[in-house]
Amino acid sequence: MTQTIDTKTVQHVAYLVRLGISEEEAQTFSGQFSSIIDYFNMLNEVDTDNIPPASDIANAENVLREDVVKPSMSREEFLKNAPQSERGYVKVPTVLGDE
Amino acid sequence: MQLTNLTICEAHELLTTKKISSVELTQAMLDRIHEVDTKVKSYVTVTDDLALEQARKADERIAKGENVTPLTGIPFSMKDCISTRNVRTTCSSKILENYVPQYNATVTDKLADSGAVLVGKTNMDEFGMGSSCENSAFFNTHNPWNLDHVPGGSSGGAAASMSASLASFAIGEDTGGSVRMPAGFCNVTGIKPTYGRVSRYGLIALVSSFDCIGPLARDAYDCATVLEHIAGHDPKDSTTYQSPITNYTQNINQPVNKLKLGIPKEYFVAGMEAGVESAMQEAIRAYEKLGMEIHEVSLPHTKYGLPVYYLLLFAEASANLARMDGTRFGLSVSENAKDVIDIYLQTRHEGFGDEVKRRIMLGAYALSAGYYDAYYLKAQKVRTLLRRDFETAFASVDILLAPTCPTTAFKLGEKTSDPLEMYLSDIYVVSTNPAGVPAIALPAGFSNNMPVGMQLIGKHLDEQTLFQVAHAYQQVTDWHKRNPEIS
Known part of the structure; x- marks a missing residue:
């Protein structure tokens, strides 16, 4: 099964991961994605009927702890890395638009 | 005596007998970095002042004889995806170019407690995505054995810093061979421990269910020493094992003659460079002489x-990298942004390199409606089969031997135009991570004057046997003692 991933699909997945891309980049990625996905289709050869998907890798037990408040990073310290902040908050433009 | 070439073990002996001081050793390392790393380019950040301050403190500890560990006063490099408080941590990405963490990774804290001296942060493929270090957003790292060749990746800076004697040990991170493959290319010993052995707290995640922090050093003994100090349970990482850490070095000299060595036939197929193949055959013969039983x-x-x-x-990477969004830390591109989505789109467009873009888009594709079952779920099922392969093999043998790569280090630029071709260079190292088992890479000879790496793969949580078997080989060979002439 050969799959082509057209530029429209590339633009769509780019938006899903919130990545701006140009028409030219979409062209390049489209060609590369098709050959990579084609290679992955090799997995179709493997019979996986009745094979459970891997879910855990290490300790399969739940790890619980007491729900107690402990000191954490101060607000001032946290905001040191924020590109923009105001009155102790991270500042961003409109999140809920008027559409 | 060249201070920069000492093993941890040798340096520790000289430090505790007061023949040298940590300040002298650290200064020698920094001087060499400023002289040689202009060519190798293994470091993104060199922490001169911090290193000398830590070295002075280590000397005080040694003078007082208080709390001296085998790592006290030993200079090391850290891969730039592991958080270091007040020291820039970039993942070799533009998006984190000026990011300075407010906290330490658990590994950073543990090394600081042991008295080790951080000399700098090493270059890598951006967010660990690559096999040659050429995906660093800043610059290429060169293989110290031939500057026209790649050091491997993604811990290319870590391996090059060891190989060029610019650190006494290096902390790397292995998601799918990222410690072992560059260790093989640069003639260094490096271990990917069992998943869950070393805390991932403060490691900037690539694939949360594969990522393993592990040391690179001059020999297996030194790797064992470092792993003893960084491994163990951490309440901040619930995937770490509760079981106590064995004293690996204490038992490293145990004889190997009762052990069974497995040779996985699927790893010895067409496409392997002749010099790599013959080095593997020689290694197998060496183990035979050591009395091990060899089984296919x-x-x-x-x-x-x-x-x-x-x-x-x-x-997993497409989900993990969602946090790089230009709002709370890191690069933020907000010119004419009319809403927060515009900040995401612009910041990620400018901040990520092509390989990162490719992988997060393909991740979204593999997870998206209509493709989830065919790709993501299918891959998780085959992952179960990969794990079972190892379980079956380890029912009849104790350890597996394979090359780290079908070839020696390729040339810079040789594989950059075809992403799939680059992925294929990881063929021997990737399976261990989905399975979670530990593996150690070590020098096994040379082919066309470039180092050949071999890896030993062990059972879950059995780093002890890996160290023993690697150490036994290093007692009868001297490949690991060879250093490059950097020109």
């Missing part, structure tokens, strides 16, 4: 390791 074994799903690894990587 089969890991039938080996060829599917690569698609399983990459599909799951794409999926």
